[in-house]
Amino acid sequence: MGSRRKMEETKKLEKKAETIRRHVLNMIYEAGSGHPGGSLSCVDILTALYFHTLQHNSKDPDWADRDRFILSKGHAAPTLYATLAEAGYFSVEELKLLRKMGSMLQGHPDNKIPGVEVSSGSLGQGLSAANGIALAGKLDKKNFRVYTLLGDGECDEGQIWEAAMLSSHYKLDNLTAIIDRNGLQIDGPTEKIMCLESIAEKWRAFGWHVIEVDGNKIEEIIKALDNAKNIKGQPTVIIAHTFKGKGVSFMEWINAFHGRALNKEEMKKALEELGGEG
């Protein structure tokens, strides 16, 4: 791709990410509860995946050769739903029903939603499921790739490391994990609650190829995802350094926004910053 076309694509994706951010804020506002901080931090990652990297077809969610994505950090469900809606899996109109009684859009990802491979929300489980899918892909000699997004706080879970061992033991080079390294978990900064550093060294020690990027820069994420495809004989993890609340200045790196909706005044300010009417 020429550099000009590349720039144009990046611009388009950045615009898409902005739209998704507005959806996310509106959804959580309408619902009256949810996790805006960790939803906003990973918008650029999901945008890069669904609008650049993944081989998928929203009109045929069960297409056998599709690339798979599992949102292991299930509390970022609003971002996944907004991305799936923008990608055409279901109507954008559905988004305002998030967390409402009788809605398809459950508080955490549910496998009955078109495009959701497996339910998640209880932390630590997505990488194991991704491993199983990647093993099945190898067994059937399929070319699809498997992606999963983990939270950094989620890496406190022992199951993540059980799964990390398996991915490298079985040389799952058809698997890419991405860690949303926003540095905050519910109770505070990860380094204060349960330190993760040196997180890159940990994954390297577990046999993974490690790439570190600015996880709020779409072109960097795309480059890393492309590079991961060329790594053979071992799985790749992309440590995506992000800001919790990314896109809304007064939310960035403020842990109060991990698990609460914005109030009316905050919403107005946030949407103004994101440059749209919602």
Next chain:
Amino acid sequence: MPVVELKSTRDAYVDALVTLGEEKKEVVVLDADLSVSTQTNKFANKYPERFFNVGCAEQNLIGTAAGLAITGKIPFSSTYAIFSNRAWEQIRNTVAHDNLNVKIAVSHAGLTNGPDGASHQSLEDIALMRVIPNMTVIVPADAIEAKKAVISEAYRAGPAYIRLNRVKTPIFFDEDYEFRNGKAVRLMDGQDLTIIATGTMVSKALDAAKRLREKDISACVLNVHTIKPIDKESIINSAKETGVIVTVEEHSVHGGLGGAVAEVLVENYPVQMKIIGVNDKFGESGEYDELIKKYGLTSRNIVKSTKELLKKKR
């Protein structure tokens, strides 16, 4: 006395796996570093590319199986019963919630892991599994039923917990026995009471019924191999016919077969009932037969409890 053939349900499970390996290519087997004990290594030797050892990591065992099931495989996941329960939340939130085709086939259930002691025995698992929506819970009574149940489960979509034992127990079904998920099997007719048993305790129940017959007490024996979904109709009919129910299981008296039967009867046809099982205790080291005796799971104790209960019969 006729020679009774003995075989463990665990061994029958592995026979079934090897058969399935040939006839159903989607079947894959996972183990958590106990493949010598569970004997899934026999499948691994024959179909190495379809066997995945995940190391001693039970949460990942279940999660990996979930991923394989999502992608069209039929994973049988094996470890000891007690250790599978370490992944209870993974089983609930992923396998059962998404109604995935994961078969959790566990060995060394109940007290059958005798000398290893309490940490390796499993007396709570039926309760833990049957409380989960979508979950099928099967406890085969002998090697033939185990083999048939495992093969039947490979052809039925949906999660299942199959509870197996390593101790050799009597075979009483014929090779032409047909396993039907959720349908209890009446093994003996009788009018005075019904003994409802599951797993290893079915042969003890049959033995107890024979002893009772010598004392002119006629016991019906019902093998409830599927604890969930439970065969309400057969249980209610037995209660109507005999008016007294005794349940027997190699499991805690809380929340297992006895609990499941009581739930059916109390809402439909309450009768005198006695739940025989391990009385809210942990196990301990000992030979299997010694433990069975200490914890009151012998046919002699079934006879004794039955006679006491019949005295209360109105």
